[in-house]
Amino acid sequence: MKDISKTIKKVDSDDKSSGKSKYISDYKMENMLHAITVRSKHQKAKIIKRTYPVLKEGYYIIDHTDIPGVNFVKMIFDDMPVFAENEVNYYLEPIALVVGPDKEEVLEIVNSIEIAYEIQIPTYEYTNSVINYNFTKGNIEKAKKESESEIEYTYNTPYQEQLYIEPQGMIGYFENNQVTLVGSIQCPYYVKAAVVSILDSEEDYIRVKQATVGGAFGGKEEFPSLIACHLAIAVHKIKKSVKLIYEREEDMETTTKRHPATIKLKAYMKDNKILGISSNVGIDAGAYIGLSGVVLSRALIAATGVYTIDNLAVNGDVFITNTVPNGAFRGFGAPQMLFAIEMFIHHIAKDINVEPLTLRQSYLAKQNDSTSTTGTFRDPIIMPEMLEKALKESDFIRKEKEYKQENSLKGIGMSWFLHGCGFTGSGEATHINAVVKLEKDKNDLVTILIAAVDMGQGVKTTMRKIVSNILDIPIENVIYNHPDTNLVPDSGPTVASRTIMIVGGLVARAAKQLKENWIDRNYQIFTEKYKQPSYIKWDEDNFRGDAYPAYSWGINIVEVEIDKNTYEVTVKEGWSVYDVGKAIDEQIIIGQADGGQLQGIGYGYMEVMKAVDGKIQQKNVTDYIIPTSVDAPILHTYLIDNPYPLGPYGAKGAGELTLVGGAPAVALAIEHAIGKKVTKIPVTPEYIMELMSNE
Amino acid sequence: MSKITFILNNKVVSTTQHPTVRLIDVLREEFDYTGVKEGCGEGECGACSVLLNDRLVNSCLVPLGTVHDQKIMTIEGLSETPQGKLLIESYSKEGAVQCGFCTPGMLMASHSLLNEIPNPTDLEIKIGLSGNLCRCTGYNMIVNAVRRASKEGVGLW
Ligand code: FES
Ligand code: FES
Numbered sequence: 001m002k003d004i005s006k007t008i009k010k011v012d013s014d015d016k017s018s019g020k021s022k023y024i025s026d027y028k029m030e031n032m033l034h035a036i037t038v039r040s041k042h043q044k045a046k047i048i049k050r051t052y053p054v055l056k057e058g059y060y061i062i063d064h065t066d067i068p069g070v071n072f073v074k075m076i077f078d079d080m081p082v083f084a085e086n087e088v089n090y091y092l093e094p095i096a097l098v099v100g101p102d103k104e105e106v107l108e109i110v111n112s113i114e115i116a117y118e119i120q121i122p123t124y125e126y127t128n129s130v131i132n133y134n135f136t137k138g139n140i141e142k143a144k145k146e147s148e149s150e151i152e153y154t155y156n157t158p159y160q161e162q163l164y165i166e167p168q169g170m171i172g173y174f175e176n177n178q179v180t181l182v183g184s185i186q187c188p189y190y191v192k193a194a195v196v197s198i199l200d201s202e203e204d205y206i207r208v209k210q211a212t213v214g215g216a217f218g219g220k221e222e223f224p225s226l227i228a229c230h231l232a233i234a235v236h237k238i239k240k241s242v243k244l245i246y247e248r249e250e251d252m253e254t255t256t257k258r259h260p261a262t263i264k265l266k267a268y269m270k271d272n273k274i275l276g277i278s279s280n281v282g283i284d285a286g287a288y289i290g291l292s293g294v295v296l297s298r299a300l301i302a303a304t305g306v307y308t309i310d311n312l313a314v315n316g317d318v319f320i321t322n323t324v325p326n327g328a329f330r331g332f333g334a335p336q337m338l339f340a341i342e343m344f345i346h347h348i349a350k351d352i353n354v355e356p357l358t359l360r361q362s363y364l365a366k367q368n369d370s371t372s373t374t375g376t377f378r379d380p381i382i383m384p385e386m387l388e389k390a391l392k393e394s395d396f397i398r399k400e401k402e403y404k405q406e407n408s409l410k411g412i413g414m415s416w417f418l419h420g421c422g423f424t425g426s427g428e429a430t431h432i433n434a435v436v437k438l439e440k441d442k443n444d445l446v447t448i449l450i451a452a453v454d455m456g457q458g459v460k461t462t463m464r465k466i467v468s469n470i471l472d473i474p475i476e477n478v479i480y481n482h483p484d485t486n487l488v489p490d491s492g493p494t495v496a497s498r499t500i501m502i503v504g505g506l507v508a509r510a511a512k513q514l515k516e517n518w519i520d521r522n523y524q525i526f527t528e529k530y531k532q533p534s535y536i537k538w539d540e541d542n543f544r545g546d547a548y549p550a551y552s553w554g555i556n557i558v559e560v561e562i563d564k565n566t567y568e569v570t571v572k573e574g575w576s577v578y579d580v581g582k583a584i585d586e587q588i589i590i591g592q593a594d595g596g597q598l599q600g601i602g603y604g605y606m607e608v609m610k611a612v613d614g615k616i617q618q619k620n621v622t623d624y625i626i627p628t629s630v631d632a633p634i635l636h637t638y639l640i641d642n643p644y645p646l647g648p649y650g651a652k653g654a655g656e657l658t659l660v661g662g663a664p665a666v667a668l669a670i671e672h673a674i675g676k677k678v679t680k681i682p683v684t685p686e687y688i689m690e691l692m693s694n695e
Numbered sequence: 696m697s698k699i700t701f702i703l704n705n706k707v708v709s710t711t712q713h714p715t716v717r718l719i720d721v722l723r724e725e726f727d728y729t730g731v732k733e734g735c736g737e738g739e740c741g742a743c744s745v746l747l748n749d750r751l752v753n754s755c756l757v758p759l760g761t762v763h764d765q766k767i768m769t770i771e772g773l774s775e776t777p778q779g780k781l782l783i784e785s786y787s788k789e790g791a792v793q794c795g796f797c798t799p800g801m802l803m804a805s806h807s808l809l810n811e812i813p814n815p816t817d818l819e820i821k822i823g824l825s826g827n828l829c830r831c832t833g834y835n836m837i838v839n840a841v842r843r844a845s846k847e848g849v850g851l852w
Pocket of ligand 1: 732733734736738739740741742743744753754755756
């Protein structure tokens with residue numbers, strides 16, 4: 001039997017390399033109009049009066065008065081307006097859209113619009129909680145009572161910018177009585193739902209298509225719905241084609257980022273044992289809630305990382321501040337929590353004088369253990385085997401000892417982590433209800449009809465590989481075009497490490513159906529719908545039960561060297577071991593792992609983004625520094641198979657997992673090098689200096 | 696109106712656009728070479744890399760006027776050459792292409808590096824590509840791809 005993991009040529013590689021693939025800014029249409037967004041100049045203010053200039057023929061100003069539906073971007077909470085009406089709640093909030101044939105003139109119109117504001121006092125502190133979630137496991141009061149001491153630390157994590165190299169963009173046009181939007185997007189059906197709602201239209205009045213996506217990392221999950229609404233209102237009104245491509249600065253100042261977080265952890269201790277932990281999490285949503293509630297819940301569920309702690313009290317808040325709204329970013333709340341818990345377990349070990357590795361091992365979750373939400377880790381956990389591999393390949397134990405004694409600033413750090421695959425809780429069954437189709441034409445060409453987007457993670461290749469392997473036909477006979485909502489069913493958004501495990505699982509089932517019923521030279525179509533395994537039980541109100549159907553696991557080890565004079569950190573080498581069930585393509589997973597890990601490492605020591613007075617300070621790649629080829633360490637990545645019964649060929653989620661361990665690994669390596677406790681990221685030279693001078 | 700004439704992917708072309716217009720805009724909009732990507736518009740990401748007389752430049756920083764009578768090569772030109780073809784194949788074999796938005800620029804930088812150093816060390820490769828950002832790959836596979844091209848392309852550069 002062929003091993004599915006064996007690497008094949010990526011189907012889209014050559015077209016991308018040679019510049020043939022069309023990204024959204026490469027689309028050209030006759031008489032395409034340009035659009036520029038009119039934005040708030042204040043962080044919090046009432047809009048008193050708008051004075052619009054007299055417009056030349058062919059120029060338009062689109063604002064809230066043009067909205068046929070209700071003025072909200074349809075998401076989980078109806079709180080973010082598409083265009084501000086009477087008030088603005090963050091600097092650069094969209095107020096209107098100017099559209100016209102000449103870009104310079106459009107810009108002039110934008111600049112000549114006068115808006116009178118009544119300025120109000122903005123909030124940037126974590127004081128205005130709009131969502132609170134809390135849950136317990138075991139008996140925290142008893143743990144508290146029985147404990148002899150308490151260990152408490154507070155950890156802080158910053159903004160992180162996705163920095164996909166292709167900025168946000170979309171075009172809209174009117175064709176066959178449909179408002180059609182083509183964009184750099186992760187979730188065609190999220191965009192469609194938002195536009196149907198803002199135009200208060202029939203479903204079939206809206207068509208959404210994907211262009212080749214130049215990186216997304218969550219940044220093109222919910223944010224594009226906002227751009228789509230702006231464009232759709234314009235296209236609906238003027239029935240012309242309009243292009244809205246953000247420049248880098250507009251993208252960085254106004255689009256969603258990773259939520260900054262403050263995480264306070266307290267352990268109740270007795271005889272060097274952790275009796276219980278209480279966690280307190282606050283995340284900064286920015287001006288509107290958006291997906292923040294879901295981000296918070298993923299963070300809270302990850303409260304104990306890979307460890308089994310019997311008694312828990314977990315509490316979290318989403319705070320509203322007058323800053324740019326934050327949103328989805330690879331990991332979705334987990335990177336913040338995993339950073340905190342990984343540092344905490346280490347800090348506890350140091351405080352009680354136990355080897356961190358020993359303490360980690362004694363709390364490492366095992367199969368059938370109870371999760372943080374009193375669910376069950378049903379599948380085998382192979383972390384001990386992964387650990388052995390990681391320690392051996394990196395020579396961790398020797399280096400750990402030696403670097404401590406050497407009079408150099410060398411360090412090595414290790415993180416352990418997991419990531420719940422798919423939507424949190426029963427989301428797949430209650431909110432998404434994925435549908436996939438597989439269609440065979442009379443020439444026996446098979447088309448995969450799903451809404452999943454290839455944004456670089458390789459699903460164009462892996463999905464086809466699954467189908468061609470099951471049907472035992474050449475991969476060239478399997479077609480998978482960019483999704484178009486006129487043609488594909490809603491298989492759900494391309495998020496939450498669900499695409500291969502959930503959507504790929506359904507595609508595999510459809511392929512098996514087709515195989516069993518195959519009739520040569522006949523048109524055939526098979527549909528599969530998601531069914532939740534009956535043993536998965538989740539009580540959303542009380543955070544109780546199985547938060548995820550399956551978990552992927554990982555270990556990162558990172559080695560650093562710090563300059564004695566400048567405290568500049570060099571990341572020398574990295575080792576990772578992952579359990580993603582079964583890789584559908586080994587090279588694709590390792591490539592994703594390298595990228596994810598570097599993004600996580602960058603978050604841990606390099607990437608600085610701050611808002612001052614509600615204004616994002618880093619507006620371009622000149623100011624927001626991400627790792628370059630010179631900063632990138634050699635990464636050794638190993639995969640160990642641990643097939644998940646319900647995934648296609650045993651595959652689980654992989655996309656987000658590879659990011660979440662990077663920050664704690666690099667932070668612990670730096671902590672090891674300097675011998676001081678690190679409690680926030682990024683660990684910059686300035687922060688190291690501050691730690692070193694606090695003798 | 697004055698004309699600016701230059702050699703674009705081995706063909707003589709001319710344009711009447713203003714000399715201060717950015718080269719990237721002329722290449723993408725007038726000549727339809729959309730393999731030249733805009734990632735930052737500030738000379739920091741390298742997505743818009745092209746060769747100006749065999750030297751790697753960021754076309755978002757080059758005013759059209761300066762290319763008069765000069766030679767420009769974009770990814771569309773490079774991919775027709777033996778060097779370009781080998782680079783495309785090496786990138787594919789090593790899995791160095793994910794979203795692909797950085798890739799045309801990376802290939803231009805790889806070619807320019809190999810022109811200067813046909814047999815680069817890993818560090819030389821990293822330095823040669825350090826003006827080109829990639830957010831997807833973590834660069835390891837890209838470095839491998841350039842190493843492979845240099846090994847398999849003996850005599851090409
Ligand atoms: S677009 Fe020219 S360097 Fe980024
Ligand atoms: S492959 Fe996406 S930025 Fe390089």
